[in-house]
Amino acid sequence: MDLIEECYAAGWTDGLPVVPPTRSRVEAMLGGRPADRVVAVLEPSGAEATLEKIAANAVMAGCLPEYFPVVVAAVRAAAERAFGLEGVLTTVHSQWPLVLVNGPIVQRLGFNTGPNALGSGARPNATIGRAVNLVMRNIAGAREGGLDPKTLAHPGKYSYCLAEAESVWTPHHVERGFSPGTSTVTLFAADAPLCLAVLNAQRPEQILGTIADALPIAGTYNLAFAGEVLLVFSPEHAAICAGMTKEEVRAWLFQRGRRPVRSLVGLGVLETADLLGRRERFDDPDQLVGPVRSADSIRIVVSGGEVGGYTALIFCSGRSVVVPIEED
């Protein structure tokens, strides 16, 4: 049997063809690292994610060996208790791990931070995101028809990896306590991106006002549970807002990105909250509710093409986790 078909028959793929994980390819991916070293125990399967298992999945995804430390870092982040991997993978909701890469490794490995930053075309973004997803499937046990019951899911399940571009703003990983010279992976439990267009804007308020208007839309899990929000500013939007710090942008958005409970009556939000045991959040009709509990849960990065006034709004559940990338 053809090796690619053999991978299909074994149930190893995400639906797309994979690079067959031959022994020689896996050893090249390992680069002399100990195959049996356990990086993490991943839920819901409770499986040990060894370097060899991660490497086999990275090979299948099409990663180059130099990408391997990024994949391993993402696996370590996924296993952090704060991330809540078991809930992320086994919920019927659409959230799925999104990998954000920061630091010098972005340039060194050639991540795309230009046009199509959240799309196709760049091998590091495409294959590292896919490798993480294959690990979730083949090691953590999130398999369709099994422990992964997503009602709809979103296309990011194939690959969901983003790198932050350099800008006038403080990089995300520095805001999270790492030095600029450290490379990091941040893992988010992320819904699909919603691309907000504010074209030909002249003032920050035009952009931020549009984002604030979208933040408390009915129907997000965030409105009930208040997780995090990831905003991907295009360079154009970031330049217009460059007179403000990220912290000031967050504060602005937090104050205005809420709505009174009374405005949700009739939209099914309260019934959803009842079902999810979160009705008390909506008892007071004058209470303002939004997608985050505090301004610092609004995460801001810059990426994308120089041309175009867009910001991607990505609702995220729970808490994101940042880990350093350990390069040998």
Next chain:
Amino acid sequence: METEILVNPLAERFRQRPPAPPRLLRGAEVALVDSMLNPAAGWGQALLEGTQAALAPTGARFGRERRAPLAGAPADDWADAIAGRYAAAVIAVGD
């Protein structure tokens, strides 16, 4: 599965989750906790009823507890609060 050519990417080693020794459950009080995100769907109840049926031959006795799936008391605090009343807890979580 590993062929001569391909390295198996599937997990093969799992963290051990040994079941509670039946002798320890004899006559003990076991908490059954429905902590599903969507309790109205009844999946948690079904899981707990199955658990109760499976453990009943050990002589265990059963009590019901509630735990909010999200934003409730921290897990350790909640566990401490019921630890004096139960020998074990079976918790259904998910959605």
